[in-house]
Amino acid sequence: MSSQRPPRQGSRAAEQPSTAKDGATPALAVEGLSKQFGSGADAVTAVNDVSFRIEQGTVVGLLGPNGAGKTTTIKSILGLVLPDSGRIRVQGIDMSESPRAAYRHVDGMLEGARNDYWRLTVRENLRYFSTIKGVKPDAVADRHERLLAKLDLLEKADVPVRDLSRGMKQKVSLASVLASESDLVFLDEPTLGLDVESSLTLRRELRRIVDERDLTAVVSSHDMDVIEDVCDRVIIMNEGEIIADDSVPAVLDQFTANAFAVTSPDITDGLLAIIRERFEVVEVTSTERGRRVEVATDSDGFYRLLALCRNHDVTLSAVGTVEPDLEDVFVEITGQGR
Ligand SMILES: Nc1ncnc2c1ncn2[C@@H]1O[C@H](COP(=O)(O)OP(=O)(O)OP(=O)(O)O)[C@@H](O)[C@H]1O
The missing domain is CATH 3.30.70.120 (Alpha-Beta Plaits)
Incomplete structure (x- = not known):
């Protein structure tokens, strides 16, 4: 797990070197990202000059009240929204210059789910999502089995996803993201709809898998336990801007007991x-x-x-x-x- 401590609030791209202090290329670097929806009097600035970088192996919680700009930021990075300005680099690869190469590193689960194929079994879904990322599923079959075991899905591995409970489907979504071998994953509400015990298991396993594979993850959740348990660092957005960016203990330390x-x-x-x-x-x-x-x-x-x-x-x-x-x-x- 990375122990990097990012700059405090309000860091701007111009102040940041293109590589981290130790010379490593950050897993994700966002510089000056802005996006406005609509125009004239109806224009909404969803994201306003947002910059941050995430080092490899770090799990970042992205928080903010409704309408803060989190989804627009994530969708811009996933290529689902075209930003008005800004630069996004994944493992040093510029998203607008080499989108295919950059997207090979990225995957995500939006709004607590991803488009798993409900007619396919759990195992087939994992193989499918590996294949579309250019990974030969047979080469990672052992890894998939371990992933299924960790998420307690082995028993249901040959069941079509449509026949699973909501919580199980949620776990399959997560497994599919992790099976794709992407090294930068976006997880939006990963524990949505899970019971207390399943949520706890998922949190624990997620952290373990991330550490084991040195993954970089951005987690967005309304459940603060998820953020406190899983994340190294937290970025808080409000009205399209970053208003706090620090390690979870440092963010907590900024507030004395009242x-x-x-x-x-x-x-x-x-x-x-x-x-x-x-x-x-x-x-x-x-x-x-x-x-x-x-x-x-x-x-x-x-x-x-x-x-x-x-x-x-x-x-x-x-x-x-x-x-x-x-x-x-x-x-x-x-x-x-x-
Ligand atoms: N496609 C769109 N068209 C118009 N306005 C949009 C669109 N997408 C987002 N917005 C607006 O941009 C702002 C930021 O929205 P965004 O969805 O990024 O926030 P969020 O932090 O993800 O909120 P939530 O927690 O509610 O999902 C909001 O005011 C929202 O209404």
Whole structure:
């Protein structure tokens, strides 16, 4: 897994060398990408001068509220949308100069699915998607078997895709993308519609396969657990622009805790009412150690809360900060929920 740390927010192509510091060509380099839909008063700028690069072996989460420009960015890279301006290079190959050579490296699964052939069996789909990428399926048959095993699809390998459950179809979609031997894959909502356990398995296997094959992946998901579990880095878009670009821990580190929690069996309804009057209570839960009250406040407020508890003879069984997760960070910087 790559440990590269990209530049902070607002990096621009002009400031970036064409190769990474260690001399390696990035798996993907997007420079000054812009796309407007419509014209005149109805014009919508979907993507506005977006630049980023992704080193080989990195998994990047692409996030943003609805209409942020994620799909337009991905579709531009996949050649499904013609950008107004900008340069896209895959493994150093310019997409507009040598599209065929560039597309050999790229594959994607859009909107939680890809066009698997429903009449073909699972195994046949994998062979088909290898073939269209110019890979001889017999040469990678062992790899396909391992992929099917990892995604728990072996038992269904000879079943036509149309006869599978939704979750299984989802896994076949993912397997087909991974079977194509592309080294840059776009996965849009890879866990959409999966139950909790299947989602967990898929996340774990996806990460393992990516590491094993040194793949580069761009993952777009409304499920922040997917991003936190699978991604090394996160790019957040809003209104067609990149507003954050950093490793997942660094993005989280930019936000200090702004919520605190106290827990005690001594927190009575009366005290809770006083706390509610003085603080913004986020959540009250019952725990084995007593009532847990979470308040949104800064550290000064937290000390006032502790003093209030002390004055009411409350013996605290737990106190602590509530660390922000990616969901909190996302809401904070985009001002919108998912
Ligand atoms: N084919 C199109 N014609 C006109 N406007 C479009 C078209 N495709 C996208 N847009 C507009 O461009 C903007 C960015 O859309 P895009 O689909 O790229 O956003 P997104 O971040 O993928 O959003 P979502 O999470 O809802 O899929 C939106 O305002 C959208 O309405």
